[in-house]
Amino acid sequence: MPEMPEVETIRRTLADKVIGQTITSVEMLLPRLIKWPSTYEFQALITKRTISSLRRRGKYLLFYFDNDTVMVVHLRMTGRIYYLASEINDDRFIRIVFKFLDGGALIYADSRTLGTLYALPSDELWRIAGLSTMGPEPLSPEFTPEYLVETLAKRRGKIKALLLNQQIIGGLGNIYVDESLALARLHPERNASTITAEEATNLYYAINQVIEQGISHGGTTFRDYRDGEGKSGSNQHHLNVYGRKNLACKNCGNLIVKTEVAGRGTHFCPHCQQ
DNA sequence: CGCTCGGCCTGTGCGC
DNA sequence: TGCGCACAGGCCGAGC
Known part of the structure; x- marks a missing residue:
């Protein structure tokens, strides 16, 4: 959650x-x-x-x-x-x-x-x-463009699975991984080793942006999540792909697709994300 | 070692 | 209205 x-x-x-x-x-x-x-x-x-x-x-x-x-x-x-x-x-x-x-x-x-x-x-x-064993967190000094470029270059798995791996980046989960990949315009099934340094750098900034936005909106509440005072967050109103199956991509207008990648429900725009 | 998949639990929502 | 089934924001361990 x-x-x-x-x-x-x-x-x-x-x-x-x-x-x-x-x-x-x-x-x-x-x-x-x-x-x-x-x-x-x-x-x-x-x-x-x-x-x-x-x-x-x-x-x-x-x-x-x-x-x-x-x-x-x-x-x-x-x-x-x-x-x-x-x-x-x-x-x-x-x-x-x-x-x-x-x-x-x-x-x-x-x-x-x-x-x-x-x-x-x-x-x-x-x-x-x-x-x-947790890896560096988004928005922390240890999490740098170089770290992401180098780490992805030596991995062979699908980018989505790697971003969900807490040993590589600590703190990302299914929603923010889908959102980060959408912002960076990367297909969730891309093999990490094929991602260029430029793409990995874009992904680095996308991850930080998506996480920062999530925090500024007090988190994403679909059902269960509440903050320390029992209140819901509002970031669910600002998502680009997660939970938007069959709705228009905010960037190109094509329909958002939901599939399964790395055993998890996965949302992306088949037109924008390559 | 790196990667994938099933299992852990229970509740909810959807289709029939 | 009632019922069964698929699915759910995460992680660990087994197996390849």
């Missing part, structure tokens, strides 16, 4: 609400979502502890506590995490409730229950493979 712009929006909207909050108890409605350590140890590590900062890496959200513990949350497809000041809530999919000293709570909700949570000392984050 949430990709980098959505997780970053959650981080920004949630930070003020949770930093300085002390957890009094953790209500585990679905304990199997805790991947590390045991459910009991997870609760022990964060109960009576105060959140000191909230960070993000790729699609992971990291809650730092005053005892150097980090609670790591990955929302996968349908996870939601938000602050609630009162008990009133009509969310059908609440799985974990972190109760705060101030009477409010941090809610983890998830319809498909694919999300994952961890708690561990900050110097043991390497245990989470997805974090330690």
Whole structure:
């Protein structure tokens, strides 16, 4: 579900609400979502502890506590995490409730229950493979045109599959990959090794632009995504190809096509993207 | 090592 | 209206 712009929006909207909050108890409605350590140890590590900062890496959200513990949350497809000041809530999919000293709570909700949570000392984050092997993120200094040109040149897979690979670029998901390829006018099935340096450079700028736009619109809400205050984003109104099957391409007027590439629903303009 | 595909889960929307 | 099926924003591990 949430990709980098959505997780970053959650981080920004949630930070003020949770930093300085002390957890009094953790209500585990679905304990199997805790991947590390045991459910009991997870609760022990964060109960009576105060959140000191909230960070993000790729699609992971990291809650730092005053005892150097980090609670790591990955929302996968349908996870939601938000602050609630009162008990009133009509969310059908609440799985974990972190109760705060101030009477409010941090809610983890998830319809498909694919999300994952961890708690561990900050110097043991390497245990989470997805974090330690993640590639550079869009909009970061490590993500450069040269990096993308060189990385694509030595790969043989389809460009769409490579952009979804978090080890190559951290934070992109299905929506923003389709949008980036559309902006860069690249066909999603292009073999990465055939992409020229000029095309890869264009793709670099397209990725940054698409991600920046996603963040500025507070993320893309198709169904499940909500920010840290439970509000929807608006970037769904600004997409060029994703979710626009059989609608006119905003660039050329031909119809947007939906196919399957790398096992994922894929939207593109067959006229503009080569 | 690099790449592709199935599985994990559950809910929703569409076609019949 | 009811039912079955395909599909869904992500990731990991098995197998080639």
